[in-house]
Amino acid sequence: MSAQQAHLQAVGSQAAAEPITEQARRAADEARVGWERFQELIAEDKRVEPRDWMPDHYRKTLVRQVSQHAHSEIIGMQPEGNWITRAPSLKRKAVLMAKVQDEAGHGLYLYSAAETLGTSRDEMYQQLYTGKAKYSSIFNYPARTWADVGAIGWLVDGAAITNQVPLCRASYGPYGRAMVRICKEESFHQRQGWEILYTLSHGTEAQKQMAQDAVDRFYGPALQMFGPPDDESPNSQQSMAWNIKRFSNDELRQRFVDMIVPQAEALGLTLPDPDLKWNEERGHYDFGELDWDEFFSVVKGNGPLNHQRLAHYRRARDEGAWVREAAAAYAAKQDAQARETALLSA
Amino acid sequence: MPDKTPEGTEEIPAGGVVATDPADRSAWPLWEVFVRSARGLSHVHAGSLHAPDASMALRNARDLYTRRNEGTSIWVVPAAEITASDPDSKGGFFESPQGKAYRHATYYTQSEGVPHL
Ligand SMILES: [Fe+2]
Ligand SMILES: [Fe+2]
Ligand SMILES: [Fe+2]
Numbered sequence: 001m002s003a004q005q006a007h008l009q010a011v012g013s014q015a016a017a018e019p020i021t022e023q024a025r026r027a028a029d030e031a032r033v034g035w036e037r038f039q040e041l042i043a044e045d046k047r048v049e050p051r052d053w054m055p056d057h058y059r060k061t062l063v064r065q066v067s068q069h070a071h072s073e074i075i076g077m078q079p080e081g082n083w084i085t086r087a088p089s090l091k092r093k094a095v096l097m098a099k100v101q102d103e104a105g106h107g108l109y110l111y112s113a114a115e116t117l118g119t120s121r122d123e124m125y126q127q128l129y130t131g132k133a134k135y136s137s138i139f140n141y142p143a144r145t146w147a148d149v150g151a152i153g154w155l156v157d158g159a160a161i162t163n164q165v166p167l168c169r170a171s172y173g174p175y176g177r178a179m180v181r182i183c184k185e186e187s188f189h190q191r192q193g194w195e196i197l198y199t200l201s202h203g204t205e206a207q208k209q210m211a212q213d214a215v216d217r218f219y220g221p222a223l224q225m226f227g228p229p230d231d232e233s234p235n236s237q238q239s240m241a242w243n244i245k246r247f248s249n250d251e252l253r254q255r256f257v258d259m260i261v262p263q264a265e266a267l268g269l270t271l272p273d274p275d276l277k278w279n280e281e282r283g284h285y286d287f288g289e290l291d292w293d294e295f296f297s298v299v300k301g302n303g304p305l306n307h308q309r310l311a312h313y314r315r316a317r318d319e320g321a322w323v324r325e326a327a328a329a330y331a332a333k334q335d336a337q338a339r340e341t342a343l344l345s346a
Numbered sequence: 347m348p349d350k351t352p353e354g355t356e357e358i359p360a361g362g363v364v365a366t367d368p369a370d371r372s373a374w375p376l377w378e379v380f381v382r383s384a385r386g387l388s389h390v391h392a393g394s395l396h397a398p399d400a401s402m403a404l405r406n407a408r409d410l411y412t413r414r415n416e417g418t419s420i421w422v423v424p425a426a427e428i429t430a431s432d433p434d435s436k437g438g439f440f441e442s443p444q445g446k447a448y449r450h451a452t453y454y455t456q457s458e459g460v461p462h463l
Pocket of ligand 3 (some may be wrong): 103157186311
């Protein structure tokens with residue numbers, strides 16, 4: 001039995017196989033009532049809340065998805081965080097710091113939501129620390145130039161928003177509520193990125209080229225943030241039946257492409273896809289095949305920076321350990337002092 | 347939607363509820379955060395966070411939940427100190443108001459069309 005299962009009440013269907021004791025019958029009843037209630041909530045598109053009965057599979061799917069999302073926000077601070085000291089002006093630096101701080105906040109909102117499902121905060125931190133947990137592959141690419149910071153805001157945060165807006169209606173209440181908060185903050189991220197590119201594309205020839213190179217680098221990986229094509233995404237169907245996912249990977253990818261084409265035009269930049277063209281019949285842009293071999297290779301750990309991202313996370317956690325220990329020691333001391341004072345005045 | 351067993355009865359998937367609080371398994375306790383967005387309004391639950399003590403919880407709550415002027419006042423409450431109603435007793439615990447539509451103004455229809463009533 002895994003640590004997580006141990007913390008769930010054994011009200012599963014295995015109970016039926018045991019001799020029918022009063023306890024087993026009660027557990028089976030609870031499971032039946034819980035399961036019926038769960039189905040009802042999903043069928044009526046209502047929200048499931050933390051203390052509700054839910055199938056283990058639903059719980060596991062959510063813990064995986066929400067904690068991976070949290071890890072992505074945390075690791076996602078690195079490519080841009082790397083540019084804070086080198087931002088081209090004080091204003092740009094302040095904006096970038098605000099954005100990176102937001103990403104830390106998004107990670108914390110999501111860890112809170114995942115925690116309500118029964119997996120503790122420290123377990124999730126540990127999973128990321130040991131490399132057991134996954135996070136979005138996009139953050140394994142480097143931010144080579146200042147223009148990359150713009151491309152990340154526009155394309156990476158833009159893709160994230162497209163993905164996340166429907167998640168505000170996810171069937172698990174705490175996840176949906178975290179997403180509402182996150183989506184409100186993300187729109188600033190996308191706009192500031194677009195503005196960085198706009199400034200560059202209206203600057204010198206070299207600056208414009210820098211902006212174009214950044215878009216060329218991030219276009220493909222950003223489109224892959226929606227995950228593999230629908231026919232290679234086996235878990236999507238179940239997530240849609242549970243109202244966790246509302247649209248398929250390919251639907252969201254299409255929505256994103258349709259959105260960014262006019263935005264690229266407004267920048268005066270091109271998107272690096274010779275097959276990209278308006279399809280009158282479909283009412284959507286057609287676009288070319290993405291490099292899925294590269295995608296799966298990065299997922300497996302062979303991206304340009306998989307190793308560095310994890311090493312940096314570990315270093316930050318290790319180097320911050322004394323702060324956490326000091327805070328805990330201070331809290332314990334304050335506690336002891338308060339108890340002493342209470343005794344003296346009693 | 348539910349699968350059927352060979353006997354034709356409904357198969358219930360393995361499942362359950364969270365029995366022990368996962369927050370108890372982390373180094374720092376969990377705090378629930380309530381934010382008053384403006385004078386004249388109640389504090390509303392904003393989310394939760396881990397912190398070693400109350401004053402750190404307050405500072406972290408400020409940084410986490412009011413980065414855009416969302417609040418004029420914050421409460422932090424140790425999550426372990428909250429007593430919640432049992433979600434299983436939905437039927438029982440909240441039964442009393444059921445069938446008491448007469449507690450709502452909409453129950454009274456005779457006055458329809460009569461001004462200011
Ligand atoms: Fe974010
Ligand atoms: Fe995100
Ligand atoms: Fe963002």
